[in-house]
Amino acid sequence: MSPRLSPERAAGLLSPVVSVSTTAPEGAEGSHRFTGQSARLVVQGTPTGGTLWRYSAASNTPLARGTRYWFIAEAPEGPNSRYNQVTGEFRTLAQRVTITISDIHIVSDGDAESAGDLWFTARSCPRLLFEQDDLVESFSERVQWSEGRHAVNRELTISEPSAPDRVRLLIVGIDDDYNPGSGYGSRDPFQVFFSCDTGGNLSPYKTAKAE
Amino acid sequence: MDLDLTRYPGAKATEQFVRRSQPLRNGSTLMFEVRGYVTVTRE
Numbered sequence: 001m002s003p004r005l006s007p008e009r010a011a012g013l014l015s016p017v018v019s020v021s022t023t024a025p026e027g028a029e030g031s032h033r034f035t036g037q038s039a040r041l042v043v044q045g046t047p048t049g050g051t052l053w054r055y056s057a058a059s060n061t062p063l064a065r066g067t068r069y070w071f072i073a074e075a076p077e078g079p080n081s082r083y084n085q086v087t088g089e090f091r092t093l094a095q096r097v098t099i100t101i102s103d104i105h106i107v108s109d110g111d112a113e114s115a116g117d118l119w120f121t122a123r124s125c126p127r128l129l130f131e132q133d134d135l136v137e138s139f140s141e142r143v144q145w146s147e148g149r150h151a152v153n154r155e156l157t158i159s160e161p162s163a164p165d166r167v168r169l170l171i172v173g174i175d176d177d178y179n180p181g182s183g184y185g186s187r188d189p190f191q192v193f194f195s196c197d198t199g200g201n202l203s204p205y206k207t208a209k210a211e
Numbered sequence: 212m213d214l215d216l217t218r219y220p221g222a223k224a225t226e227q228f229v230r231r232s233q234p235l236r237n238g239s240t241l242m243f244e245v246r247g248y249v250t251v252t253r254e
Contacts, residue, residue, distance in 0.1 A: 065253075093253040097216060101247040107231075110240035118241065163251075167214040173232060175241045 015043050016075040018057035024070050025087055032072050032087045041071075066094030066162035094162040098155055099169060101135055105149045110175035117142040117176030122156060125168035125196035130156040135171065142176045168196070219251035 018041040025032035041057035048054045063069065070089045077083040109116030120136040135154050137143045212230055219226065231244045
């Protein structure tokens with residue numbers, strides 16, 4: 001935001017104060033206040049000629065993505081200017097990530113005498129970030145693939161309104177010879193392989209994982 | 212695959228990737244390579 005405030009800012013000592021909040025300001029015109037949590041932005045000014053200055057305000061820390069914010073900009077009273085306040089609102093951009101799996105090349109299909117019976121699925125950190133997990137078939141249905149390249153063309157799209165800046169995706173391939181339901185007493189076989197919180201054990205048994 | 216989405220600036224950015232599973236070991240018999248791309252959009 002860069003409200004053009006006038007005049008007599010030339011001394012640089014009368015910088016406006018800009019605050020933002022995710023809750024609307026309260027109060028009467030000219031004396032609005034945030035009653036909830038707010039953050040004060042860093043304001044910098046540059047002279048634009050004459051007695052006019054242009055100010056810009058920025059946050060020291062990133063604002064939440066895809067979020068509605070309100071702002072209050074206040075210019076203090078100066079020797080030749082009155083106190084002034086403006087309020088308004090804006091929305092930060094939402095960030096979305098899509099992972100497209102074009103194809104999977106089977107280097108070893110896990111079965112010496114025939115095609116492998118395979119299931120490919122994905123896990124993420126944060127957990128359940130994507131709307132769907134399975135890439136090729138499912139826990140109960142397997143695809144018979146031999147070694148070579150196989151088209152997938154599957155998209156993983158996020159289920160949240162906005163994605164965090166850091167995302168971990170694990171693509172897991174499972175051979176039908178391995179029953180993941182019996183693994184380590186856990187119904188979710190992937191709990192034994194990784195954890196978003198602790199990292200987990202990344203040494204799978206008869207299961208390959210593309211990191 | 213760890214993604215730092217700040218590396219994809221702008222309204223839309225796309226990057227291709229290739230990832231190979233861990234090598235066969237400890238009785239593992241399945242090995243594969245995944246090709247695809249990441250698309251980050253902001254709106």
